[in-house]
Amino acid sequence: xxxxxxxxxxxxxxxxxxxxxxxxxxxxxxxxxxxxxxxxxxxxxxxxxxxxxxxxxxxxxxxxxxxxxxxxxxxxxxxxxxxxxxxxxxxxxxxxxxxxxxxxxxxxxxxxxxxxxxxxxxxxxxxxxxxxxxxxxxxxxxxxxxxxxxxxxxxxxxxxxxxxxxxxxxxxxxxxxxxxxxxxxxxxxxxxxxxxxxxxxxxxxxxxxxxxxxxxxxxxxxxxxxxxxxxxxxxxxxxxxxxxxxxxxxxxxxxxxxxxxxxxxxxxxxxxxxxxxxxxxxxxxxxxxxxxxxxxxxxxxxxxxxxxxxxxxxxxxxxxxxxxxxxxxxxxxxxxxxxxxxxxxxxxxxxxxxxxxxxxxxxxxxxxxxxxxxxxxxxxxxxxxxxxxxxxxxxxxxxxxxxxxxxxxxxxxxxxxxxxxxxxxxxxxxxxxxxxxxxxxxxxxxxxxxxxxxxxxxxxxxxxxxxxxxxxxxxxxxxxxxxxxxxxxxxxxxxxxxxxxxxxxxxxxxxxxxxxxxxxxxxxxxxxxxxxxxxxxxxxxxxxxxxxxxxxxxxxxx
Amino acid sequence: xxxxxxxxxxxxxxxxxxxxxxxxxxxxxxxxxxxxxxxxxxxxxxxxxxxxxxxxxxxxxxxxxxxxxxxxxxxxxxxxxxxxxxxxxxx
Numbered sequence: 001x002x003x004x005x006x007x008x009x010x011x012x013x014x015x016x017x018x019x020x021x022x023x024x025x026x027x028x029x030x031x032x033x034x035x036x037x038x039x040x041x042x043x044x045x046x047x048x049x050x051x052x053x054x055x056x057x058x059x060x061x062x063x064x065x066x067x068x069x070x071x072x073x074x075x076x077x078x079x080x081x082x083x084x085x086x087x088x089x090x091x092x093x094x095x096x097x098x099x100x101x102x103x104x105x106x107x108x109x110x111x112x113x114x115x116x117x118x119x120x121x122x123x124x125x126x127x128x129x130x131x132x133x134x135x136x137x138x139x140x141x142x143x144x145x146x147x148x149x150x151x152x153x154x155x156x157x158x159x160x161x162x163x164x165x166x167x168x169x170x171x172x173x174x175x176x177x178x179x180x181x182x183x184x185x186x187x188x189x190x191x192x193x194x195x196x197x198x199x200x201x202x203x204x205x206x207x208x209x210x211x212x213x214x215x216x217x218x219x220x221x222x223x224x225x226x227x228x229x230x231x232x233x234x235x236x237x238x239x240x241x242x243x244x245x246x247x248x249x250x251x252x253x254x255x256x257x258x259x260x261x262x263x264x265x266x267x268x269x270x271x272x273x274x275x276x277x278x279x280x281x282x283x284x285x286x287x288x289x290x291x292x293x294x295x296x297x298x299x300x301x302x303x304x305x306x307x308x309x310x311x312x313x314x315x316x317x318x319x320x321x322x323x324x325x326x327x328x329x330x331x332x333x334x335x336x337x338x339x340x341x342x343x344x345x346x347x348x349x350x351x352x353x354x355x356x357x358x359x360x361x362x363x364x365x366x367x368x369x370x371x372x373x374x375x376x377x378x379x380x381x382x383x384x385x386x387x388x389x390x391x392x393x394x395x396x397x398x399x400x401x402x403x404x405x406x407x408x409x410x411x412x413x414x415x416x417x418x419x420x421x422x423x424x425x426x427x428x429x430x431x432x433x434x435x436x437x438x439x440x441x442x443x444x445x446x447x448x449x450x451x452x453x454x455x456x457x458x459x460x461x462x463x464x465x466x467x468x469x470x471x472x473x474x475x476x477x478x479x480x481x482x483x484x485x486x487x488x489x490x491x492x493x494x495x496x497x498x499x500x501x502x503x504x505x506x507x508x509x510x511x512x513x514x515x516x517x518x519x520x521x522x523x524x525x526x527x528x529x530x531x532x533x534x535x536x537x538x539x540x541x542x543x544x545x546x547x548x549x550x551x552x553x554x555x556x557x558x
Numbered sequence: 559x560x561x562x563x564x565x566x567x568x569x570x571x572x573x574x575x576x577x578x579x580x581x582x583x584x585x586x587x588x589x590x591x592x593x594x595x596x597x598x599x600x601x602x603x604x605x606x607x608x609x610x611x612x613x614x615x616x617x618x619x620x621x622x623x624x625x626x627x628x629x630x631x632x633x634x635x636x637x638x639x640x641x642x643x644x645x646x647x648x649x
Contacts, residue, residue, distance in 0.1 A: 067616075072612060072615065072616075074616075075593060075594075075612075075615035075616050078615070078616050078619075078620065079589045079593060079615060079619050079620070082619075082620045082623050083585065083589050083619065083623055085623060085627065086581075086582075086585045086623050086626050086627060087585075089627045089630060089631075090578055090581060090582065090626075090627075090630055091578070094634075208617065209606070211608060211616075211617070212605055212606025212607050212608040212613065212617075213606060213607060214607055218607075219606070219607025219608070220607055221607055221608050221609070221612070222607060237609065237612055243594060243595070246594050247590060247594055247595075250589065250590065250594070251590075274631070274634070274635055274638070277627070277630060277631040277634060277635075278628070278631040280627050280631075281624065281627035281628040281631055284623060284624050284627055285624050288620050288621070288623075288624050291620055292617055292620055292621070295616040295617065552567070555567075555571050555574075556567055556570070556571075557570070557638040557641070557642070
């Protein structure tokens with residue numbers, strides 16, 4: 001075992017013990033504690049928990065790498081995954097908190113006075129959460145295998161065990177306080193290497209300033225843009241996506257973010273409506289710490305990669321030599337070199353004679369080594385990646401378990417269920433969900449990587465329109481909501497399945513509807529949903545007086 | 559009693575909607591406007607070494623989003639306080 005592995009094991013064991021300790025301390029005794037942490041979470045802490053809940057393995061490990069390779073096009077993720085919080089804070093969170101129940105299907109079922117609408121919402125919530133959670137469990141396994149050289153399968157099982165402890169024992173209460181700890185771990189782990197690589201490339205410790213700063217006397221971004229053009233890559237500042245597709249994807253991610261049930265329910269845990277508003281502000285502030293750092297890391301890492309790898313001599317030992325970290329990461333399969341012209345040099349460019357293959361995740365994972373940081377920083381990145389994946393997985397698990405025990409068992413199937421039995425059902429459902437998620441993590445269906453678009457597209461096309469119309473109009477009724485959700489999801493799903501699974505070879509801009517890719521099609525699904533609710537509600541009977549009274553109550557301050 | 563409180567609650571709701579319209583216009587402008595639609599136009603200026611349109615799409619819009627939520631939270635608390643004070647003596 002080398003130094004890095006000893007450090008990594010220490011950090012992993014230390015952080016995991018902390019999470020388990022919190023779980024034992026925060027055991028849930030009632031359904032109110034299990035579903036919404038007794039509605040007693042202070043807004044600042046809820047902001048931290050929401051940030052960890054939201055930032056997944058993808059945000060932590062993959063996002064900077066994607067931006068590093070697509071440049072301007074990567075803006076869709078930055079704006080999309082943050083701008084959604086504005087919609088959440090202004091249009092959803094305060095009203096749903098005022099409504100004061102436990103889940104998203106709770107609101108939809110009550111507001112649209114229909115168990116059919118409730119069941120449709122439950123199915124959407126479970127489907128969205130499972131597509132998302134499989135990727136998180138896989139992420140845990142991958143971090144274990146890359147840093148500690150143990151099997152992905154074993155890694156997934158360790159992750160399952162940890163989540164089992166705090167999600168099943170503590171419910172929302174346990175999840176909230178572990179997420180706060182996980183936020184601290186992950187943001188520290190992200191910022192430390194970012195600060196050092198910023199110092200290395202631009203001589204400033206603040207990455208956000210480094211991005212607009214100079215490197216070797218010329219503006220960093222101009223230099224990077226010039227280099228990418230020269231070498232035949234997609235120009236960093238230009239990107240390839242059309243304006244309509246950029247717009248559609250950004251909007252779909254924003255609206256999808258606002259409609260994701262595991263994010264929405266975090267705002268049910270604060271004491272007051274005004275807390276829900278300010279808490280969304282704290283959440284976005286903490287998220288912005290990582291999201292404004294990511295594009296800086298992306299630019300630094302890409303520039304550094306091109307400058308140190310391209311043209312370097314593999315067998316040399318002087319300053320022309322290929323950097324040491326390149327050879328280390330070759331062992332993991334994330335980097336590879338194929339000397340096509342047998343000149344012993346690494347030729348890295350955008351043409352067919354390119355010799356270097358790069359996995360995008362390398363941009364975050366190898367950062368500490370690229371910046372020559374000590375082994376404990378490398379270990380910190382591993383612990384941060386695990387924290388990001390576990391915190392998101394736990395939030396999703398709670399959505400699945402509460403959908404089954406509360407929305408399905410208590411509200412539809414067995415209305416006389418006692419609080420204690422409902423709590424037991426919730427714990428059993430969480431256990432089943434963990435096993436199912438672990439299974440998907442170990443045997444990932446080939447499409448896991450491609451279904452992220454699914455989760456956001458479906459959330460955008462299902463929940464967002466019916467919740468917004470449920471609050472901001474009084475005439476939206478049950479038939480409108482049922483057909484709106486089914487129509488929005490039906491369209492979005494068909495479009496994604498068509499281009500991703502049935503005819504992946506036809507997934508090209510000229511075949512897309514109005515030039516909108518499957519990633520952005522949730523926007524069209526959302527509009528279909530809005531239109532169906534508005535039209536059908538006008539043609540059928542208006543909501544009964546008690547629902548109108550409920551809407552008026554939700555709109556008023558406490 | 560209901561007829562007395564109703565106009566007040568309507569006023570509160572309308573003030574909320576006006577605020578939402580204002581803040582959401584800014585939300586739209588800094589992201590879709592500056593970062594996507596008129597990106598090339600804004601790129602004629604720069605902030606430090608970064609073209610302005612590009613900077614808005616990867617940095618500026620996010621800073622504005624954070625400010626918007628805190629502003630909404632502050633303004634709504636003030637609005638609620640005002641309506642609570644105005645409401646008391648009437649009842």
